[in-house]
Every structure is written in structure tokens, then in C-alpha cells.
Amino acid sequence: MVDQVQKIVTELPDLENVTGVWAVADDRLARGDAAFLADLGIALAGAYGSDAGRIWQYRSVFDHLLGLLATTSGPGNVAQALRLVSSAEAAERKLGRYTASLLASSQPSEELAVAFTGNATEELRACLVHELVLRGADVTETPGIAGWAMSPHWRHHPLGWLPLALSDVERQPDLPSYSAHGGSHSMPYGASANRKARGDAGAHLPSVEETTTEAAAKGIGAAVANWAEESNGRVEARVFDLTAPLEAESVPSMLLALGLECLKGAGKKTAFLVAACPPDQAWRVLFAAASMGGAYNSGARGAYGRLAAWQSLAALAGAADGGLAEEVEARVRECTWYGFDADTKWFERVAWDIGLAVVSPERRRLAMLAATDTD
Structure with a gap:
């Protein structure tokens, strides 16, 4: 031998x-x-x-x-x-x-x-x-x-x-x-087609202040960091404080008004979809992105993919640092979650596209994550 x-x-x-x-x-x-x-x-x-x-x-x-x-x-x-x-x-x-x-x-x-x-x-x-x-x-x-x-x-x-x-x-x-x-594995990306959120073009939008910090952006992007670091991906992760509660019907208009890089040109002649996205669907997408990676990498696998998905959920929901898992989950469930999709130049629209927006329970904080990758 x-x-x-x-x-x-x-x-x-x-x-x-x-x-x-x-x-x-x-x-x-x-x-x-x-x-x-x-x-x-x-x-x-x-x-x-x-x-x-x-x-x-x-x-x-x-x-x-x-x-x-x-x-x-x-x-x-x-x-x-x-x-x-x-x-x-x-x-x-x-x-x-x-x-x-x-x-x-x-x-x-x-x-x-x-x-x-x-x-x-x-x-x-x-x-x-x-x-x-x-x-x-x-x-x-x-x-x-x-x-x-x-x-x-x-x-x-x-x-x-x-x-x-x-x-x-x-x-x-x-x-x-x-x-x-x-x-082999599945790829559960893209906005949900269920419960489409209809925007109100005449709705009053509260004033906003961007409050994104380096730590917040890193936390929100934890699940998709491997797309940018090990493949061809890019990530946009931002947080905004609102001067008044944001109504559900105003979420699409607010997203378009925030000056997001991923949505430049959306909502006019460019397709733009916002849909209700239950927390379990958001976790599923983030877990897949973290555990299985993007176009040119293999991700963090299941165990660390699970951790990264929760880190992104926690940061999107604005959960307190150092909280226990059950406390983070409770906060995640209290928030309102949306998936969004747009046919803009920012998104590669090959197979790996994610758009998530989260409104806090008091509806005066909005966090978002967009990610895309290509082969």
C-alpha cells in the first residue's frame, strides 16, 4: 500500500x-x-x-x-x-x-x-x-x-x-x-411575488436622516460579505432614521426617495417591485447567501452561514448588541420586512440578487440591504 x-x-x-x-x-x-x-x-x-x-x-x-x-x-x-x-x-x-x-x-x-x-x-x-x-x-x-x-x-x-x-x-x-x-443546492433569491406592496405616489414621506455606521453596515452585510470579498459581488447596506412613523403604503416611495445606489433609475420606466417578506423568508435568503456563496466561491457552509444570517437579521432589525438569540428573534418578529427588486444597472440580474428593507416596530427606522453577484 x-x-x-x-x-x-x-x-x-x-x-x-x-x-x-x-x-x-x-x-x-x-x-x-x-x-x-x-x-x-x-x-x-x-x-x-x-x-x-x-x-x-x-x-x-x-x-x-x-x-x-x-x-x-x-x-x-x-x-x-x-x-x-x-x-x-x-x-x-x-x-x-x-x-x-x-x-x-x-x-x-x-x-x-x-x-x-x-x-x-x-x-x-x-x-x-x-x-x-x-x-x-x-x-x-x-x-x-x-x-x-x-x-x-x-x-x-x-x-x-x-x-x-x-x-x-x-x-x-x-x-x-x-x-x-x-x-448541488437551490438558489432562493429574488423578491417574493406574494402580497405586493402598492406605493402611494401622493403619500406624505417623513424627513429622513441617514445614520449608517461602519459597524451597522458590516453587521447588515454579514451574510453577503463573501459575495464582495471572494466573488464579483457588491453590497449596499444603509440605515435611516425617520422624523415620523412610516406608513406601510409609503414604503415603496420611501425606498425610491432615499438615494440608494441600487435603485438609481427605478420606478419610472424601470421595473420596481416591493413585496411583503416574512422574517423566515428573509432568513432563508440570507442563509443561502452566507452558507453557499456567490458565483465564484462556496460560502461559509451551514454552521457559519447560520451565524452570519442571524447577524444580518439582527443588524437589519436594530437588535441590541450582545443580545441573546431569543431576544434577537423577538426583535426580528416585531419588525416589518419587505423584499424589493429592480431592473436597474446596479443589479447584475444573473442569479444572485437580494433586496431587503426592514421597518422598526415604531416605524421610525428603516434599514436596507441590497446585494448582487455575477459570474
Whole structure:
């Protein structure tokens, strides 16, 4: 086995295609030799991991090995997947997030208990807990997982803020499905066609003052930051205070009056739609954007995508800093949420477009988020 591993490692950079290596891995796993795949992956990471961006053969084979181990049921497959990604040669923060998503989507919870007693990093464990929560698992009752998940030792971890069960706002997360050969996911973007909000052209609009701070813009844009930082996207996130309560029928006109970059030219001969958007739909869109990314990236995966979606919801709703999850959810539910869409030059209108506007309970604060990306 050592000789075959070394032969593959040595010859890999010169291969014009890697289907032969895939076939070897498929065959070894079918014969129950999961350790071979982990050994090969660790050896490849040690030899080429630092040049992953340059040697495409390495990334293709490594991803196939991990995908096979993580998505195929069988004795020892989970343990070997964990050994591979937790090795010093392969260990990397984003890899742990990806592995947690792969495992939670493909393996039963009882098979994943080994991650909480064996060879796995604390970061991977934290991600795995919330990947399982997103898929409806009761991690507080799962043997081998409950003890770690409910331990106070990780309460200061960023993911420790998230509850160990889905709230009503989170009931419909769009989650990827995986196989050894890749994955797929839905794209729930665009304005809702339900309950269209009709603007009143003659309505009196209260005076406004923009109160956007750097912290507020960052918080509002948390879920879509990856579109701008890792792909071709752009984001507009702003907050306005109103001198009088904003009536529901005036929301479309107010959005057009704010001087938003994303709406320049909208509302005249350019299509503009504003529709009521329940908080659960807003969360669903933000979660998809954060967890699955834009045109040229893969997002933060489920666990950190869940956190980023709540960070954006909290900032849009004007929730107090440092609030508990249930306090943030209560504030989110008290606000009135809208989705908007416009055929302006700002929006790329390819597949990744988001427009959200939120009016506070007293109707004297309006926050908005627009994001777009293209391939």
C-alpha cells in the first residue's frame, strides 16, 4: 500500500486527467480499505498542499477522496475522513467547515459520535453540531454528541451563540446535497411575488436622516460579505432614521426617495417591485447567501452561514448588541420586512440578487440591504 501511495504522489503532477486515481480510490473503498484513502490524502497534502492553487490534480484528487469517505456509508469511513482532515498536513479552517457539512448531510447522527471522542478538531466539532441542527437533529439527545454540545466549555466560541435547535424563523433552510462526485443546492433569491406592496405616489414621506455606521453596515452585510470579498459581488447596506412613523403604503416611495445606489433609475420606466417578506423568508435568503456563496466561491457552509444570517437579521432589525438569540428573534418578529427588486444597472440580474428593507416596530427606522453577484 505504501508503494502505491508513493507512486500516485510522485506521478500526480504529470497526469493529464485523474480519473484513474479516482478509480483506484473507488475500488479500495469498495473493498473496505478506507485507511488507504486517508493515507493517500495525507500524503498528497504533505507533498502538494502548499501548492494547491497551482496543482489542479491535487485538489481534484483530494476532494474526491474526502467526498468518498464522508458521503459513503461503511465501517470506519467517518473515522478515516476525520483522520484525513485533522492531520497536520491537511488541517485548514475552511476544510473543517466543509467536512462538517459533508458528514452531516450524508451520515446518520449516531455514526458521527466518533467525531466527539476521536480524531477531530474542536472547530470541526462546533461546525458539525450546527450542521446537524440545521438538518433537524436533536443534538441534545444524541448519544456521544449531547455531552459535548451541551458543555459550557465552548460557550465563548462564535458558534456558541446559536441555539441548539432551529427557531420558527429557520424552519426552511436550503441545504446542499452531496455525493462523492460533487454537490448541488437551490438558489432562493429574488423578491417574493406574494402580497405586493402598492406605493402611494401622493403619500406624505417623513424627513429622513441617514445614520449608517461602519459597524451597522458590516453587521447588515454579514451574510453577503463573501459575495464582495471572494466573488464579483457588491453590497449596499444603509440605515435611516425617520422624523415620523412610516406608513406601510409609503414604503415603496420611501425606498425610491432615499438615494440608494441600487435603485438609481427605478420606478419610472424601470421595473420596481416591493413585496411583503416574512422574517423566515428573509432568513432563508440570507442563509443561502452566507452558507453557499456567490458565483465564484462556496460560502461559509451551514454552521457559519447560520451565524452570519442571524447577524444580518439582527443588524437589519436594530437588535441590541450582545443580545441573546431569543431576544434577537423577538426583535426580528416585531419588525416589518419587505423584499424589493429592480431592473436597474446596479443589479447584475444573473442569479444572485437580494433586496431587503426592514421597518422598526415604531416605524421610525428603516434599514436596507441590497446585494448582487455575477459570474
